[in-house]
Amino acid sequence: MNTLVLLCAFIMGFSIMTVELLGGKILSPYFGGSVYVWGSIITVFMLALSIGYLVGGRLSLREPNTRKYGTIFIIASLTTLPLVIWHAELSDWVFMHIEDPRYGSLVSSVILFLIPTTIMGMVAPYSVRLLVANTESSGQTAGFLYFVSTLGSALGTIMTSFYLVLWFELDNILYGVAAVLFVVGIVAILFPKPLPKAEKAELYNE
């Protein structure tokens, strides 16, 4: 029963790292392949994810359900599209305005990645909310969820850097990510999953 949520979290973990790794390839024609370009990308991803965790956690307070959960995936998919379509123009624009490649890459990263990655970050805490049955098992459930989603991240990292870039063009991989997230979102919306039983009882008791 929980497989759907776990699978969704796995795919999101995969997607986040795919986008992050391709971020380096998106920015290097304008700002180089130096450590500070990676520094900018990682900073923005960490920042975005942390905001996403915060917002996702809050969101899970109000009538959590898989419909809303699926909607997050669809929004994540849609906010990835401008990144795919305009990354060259946007990087070029920043390149024209900021001489220092450190701040250039940082500003570009914010413009390109902050919003989609924030939305992607919302999935983790929301998944926990959908899975946790009671307070006693909450740690174990959260732990297992992190296990699954981080495993997805690891696989996304290695697949992207070892194979995907060899098989496909950059934009096509990103379109692939957007498409997968969209489909996952639709699936989550179409298969509503009741909240774990014990938790439901608690809710009604309140």
Added chain:
Amino acid sequence: MNKLLHLFLASTCVFITALIAAPAEAKILEEERSLYQNVYMVQEHGYICMRFRKKSHNDLSQSCIFEDGSKQLVFDYYKLAMGATFFLDEPKDILVIGLGGGVLVNHYKEIYPEANITSVEIDEVVADMARKYFSYTDEGEQYKTHIRDGRVFVKRAQRKDQRYDFILLDAFNSDYIPEHMMTKEYLEEVKSILKPGGIIMANTFSSSALFHHESETYHEVFGELYQIRFEDEKTNRVIVVSNEKLPEKRSLLKKVNQLKGIMMQYGVDSLRVFDAINTEVNWDTSAKILTDQYSPANLLK
């Protein structure tokens, strides 16, 4: 569990023994960790070399000079790179992307004393070592060293309308290739900062799958290209291209003869290098070109 622990301890011991037992034939003059790599200055077999790895293997030396101060070039690829001079007519502005030890820049300075030479090197430690051990210097109005990514430099040069007569692309080391500096878009940017009839020379590889993709990418951007490679040299080659039609090979002979003397000082046999120049299409022309969208250069090795 105990078994695992034993296995771990045993393998750790083997690893440490291997480290201690590693032959220490080369004398390390200096080592410094930079943002990008470890830079080792070593002295071995009568050479002073810059290496990015400790392990002794000739291929891994980036730049070498003779310890006794001889001007002779150590590597074949330096000699191939000297072949670019046959295509040049007193270049005024020279751009070198990838300074390394500065060996080639030092020689171009001697051959073209009037030229302005701009060098771009991403690694400050590499440039410092070049100054300290390879007598590279950028003192004087004519010479400049920029510490930045080559692609970023070229893009800025394009916007600032800086143009060069001769551009040397040498931003590679033996095991890492900057993927954003092998693409069609990059080559187009480099082409755009070349003065009409200027020459671009790239020092690259002549083996692995990358060879086909790279050659096809150059061909896509520049049309016909000259390659300079020795038959017995398996790993390096030099590509010469221009934004205009390249000269006929036999028209280079005059320059080859003119430069014979100075080339001899560097241990370069002009005629042998001349023989090594050809326009033969020796790559798989169906190889996919490298672009900013598709540039798995490091995976194509």
